[in-house]
Amino acid sequence: MAPAIKPVITTTSFPTTRTVVIIGGGIVGLSAALTLAERRIPVVVLEKGRIAGEQSSRNLGWVRKTSRLAEDIPLARAAQQLWQQMSARTGVDVGYRQAGIMFLARTRQQMAVHENWMHSVSQLDLDSRLLSAAEIARLVPGGEGKWQGGIYTPSDARAEPTLAASAIAQAAIAKGALVIENCAVRTLATEGGRISGVVTERGEIRCEQVLLAGGIWSRRLLGNHGIRLPALPLICSVMRTAPMAGPTDIAVGAPDFSFRRHQSGGFIVTQRGALDAPLTLDSLLTGHRYLAQLRQGKDNLRLSLGRYFLRDLALSRRWKPTSRTPFEQVRTMDPEVNHRLNQEALTNLTAAWPGFTGCRIAESWAGMIDVTPDSNPIISPVARLPGLTVASGFSGHGFGTSPAAGQLAADLVCGSAPLVDPTPYRFARF
Numbered sequence: 505m506a507p508a509i510k511p512v513i514t515t516t517s518f519p520t521t522r523t524v525v526i527i528g529g530g531i532v533g534l535s536a537a538l539t540l541a542e543r544r545i546p547v548v549v550l551e552k553g554r555i556a557g558e559q560s561s562r563n564l565g566w567v568r569k570t571s572r573l574a575e576d577i578p579l580a581r582a583a584q585q586l587w588q589q590m591s592a593r594t595g596v597d598v599g600y601r602q603a604g605i606m607f608l609a610r611t612r613q614q615m616a617v618h619e620n621w622m623h624s625v626s627q628l629d630l631d632s633r634l635l636s637a638a639e640i641a642r643l644v645p646g647g648e649g650k651w652q653g654g655i656y657t658p659s660d661a662r663a664e665p666t667l668a669a670s671a672i673a674q675a676a677i678a679k680g681a682l683v684i685e686n687c688a689v690r691t692l693a694t695e696g697g698r699i700s701g702v703v704t705e706r707g708e709i710r711c712e713q714v715l716l717a718g719g720i721w722s723r724r725l726l727g728n729h730g731i732r733l734p735a736l737p738l739i740c741s742v743m744r745t746a747p748m749a750g751p752t753d754i755a756v757g758a759p760d761f762s763f764r765r766h767q768s769g770g771f772i773v774t775q776r777g778a779l780d781a782p783l784t785l786d787s788l789l790t791g792h793r794y795l796a797q798l799r800q801g802k803d804n805l806r807l808s809l810g811r812y813f814l815r816d817l818a819l820s821r822r823w824k825p826t827s828r829t830p831f832e833q834v835r836t837m838d839p840e841v842n843h844r845l846n847q848e849a850l851t852n853l854t855a856a857w858p859g860f861t862g863c864r865i866a867e868s869w870a871g872m873i874d875v876t877p878d879s880n881p882i883i884s885p886v887a888r889l890p891g892l893t894v895a896s897g898f899s900g901h902g903f904g905t906s907p908a909a910g911q912l913a914a915d916l917v918c919g920s921a922p923l924v925d926p927t928p929y930r931f932a933r934f
């Protein structure tokens with residue numbers, strides 16, 4: 505089960521034409537829709553299930569610059585400015601708090617990763633700094649963990665995923681965007697080699713531009729048109745504790761757990777050192793592109809060949825506009841929680857901060873992440889199909905950058921000056 509999302513009053517009518525169609529009502533598609541609506545461009549968002557029902561409501565809510573690739577920092581900085589205005593822009597408190605983010609290292613090797621990252625961004629004038637064990641003890645009291653050191657960025661932040669996407673959707677609607685739930689896009693429609701519309705389960709919508717922001721599903725939709733977008737699934741399990749005192753307001757990521765304060769007064773906790781990596785047919789088709797990532801993160805990945813392989817195999821890879829598609833078969837991707845990983849996280853957390861001992865778990869859930877071979881998203885026009893732009897593959901860190909990623913995608917759709925240099929995100933790099 506996903507955490508409860510603030511409901512959005514969406515549209516029941518169905519347009520036959522619109523200037524821009526956005527496929528996917530996650531936070532990226534919705535941020536693009538808000539930007540376009542503010543620019544008075546007629547836009548409709550089509551969501552196969554519920555607004556933010558997949559990654560965008562299930563994530564940890566970390567809004568960080570720390571540990572991003574240097575080339576991804578301009579987008580993260582632009583996003584930070586947009587987050588700061590988000591509550592005013594949407595008229596809803598989306599839980600944005602600049603309480604800082606800290607990553608901890610137990611070993612020299614782990615500390616070297618943070619030092620190398622600091623070196624990679626040394627020209628960028630960030631407020632990140634390395635921490636000693638004594639500084640960690642001062643900033644996050646009550647700990648018993650033995651730390652080599654850490655890294656801390658006071659200007660990093662958090663926001664509430666269950667509030668933010670809904671607020672952005674409602675603000676986009678107020679500015680004239682149409683947002684339609686339970687409406688899967690089956691295929692892209694083309695005329696003369698360029699986009700002319702989309703075919704949905706409710707009929708066709710003609711348009712000039714399509715923005716595909718379908719998260720883990722973008723690869724499958726494009727695959728049906730013979731376009732290969734590399735993205736593989738990872739599953740992250742999460743818990744929320746009941747309200748409790750807790751040691752700090754700073755979000756803390758240790759090698760094998762993380763916690764951050766939630767608006768309810770509890771904490772969001774996860775096993776930061778492990779993700780489920782279900783093997784699918786796509787692992788065989790594109791796995792070779794991920795060898796570098798696999799070498800780096802092999803200790804963190806729990807590879808499995810089981811139910812996801814079979815479930816994925818049962819979903820079509822080729823279909824016609826008249827067929828029922830995988831998007832109608834799986835309205836919401838709701839992976840099983842890995843309670844063993846959650847228990848590991850709690851054990852590691854309570855050993856490091858005993859104040860968490862006996863904390864009550866109010867809810868737990870899991871989400872499926874779409875990972876590209878270089879862990880950077882694709883925010884880019886698709887050369888093979890004029891009129892199509894993709895914003896997908898956010899690789900587990902797209903919530904933080906989503907307001908800027910959506911705006912950048914909207915800029916590319918409109919042909920206006922891009923918010924940041926889109927070069928790191930071009931599709932052609934694959």
Ligand SMILES: Cc1cc2nc3c(=O)[nH]c(=O)nc-3n(C[C@H](O)[C@H](O)[C@H](O)COP(=O)(O)OP(=O)(O)OC[C@H]3O[C@@H](n4cnc5c(N)ncnc54)[C@H](O)[C@@H]3O)c2cc1C
Pocket residue numbers: 527528529530531532533550551552553554555556557558559560561562563564565566567568687688689690717718719720721722725740741742831835836870871872873895896897898899900901902903904905
């Ligand atoms: C457990 C977890 C923890 C995470 N923690 C963080 C974090 O702390 N910080 C951070 O920055 N990021 C985090 N992330 C990543 C972040 O959640 C994602 O990068 C971000 O939400 C991606 O948004 P999106 O709009 O691209 O995708 P999604 O939220 O997945 O939205 C895509 C939507 O498209 C819809 N769709 C797909 N195909 C079709 C179709 N054919 N027709 C109609 N609709 C369609 C889907 O139903 C879905 O709702 C985490 C992710 C998970 C799962």
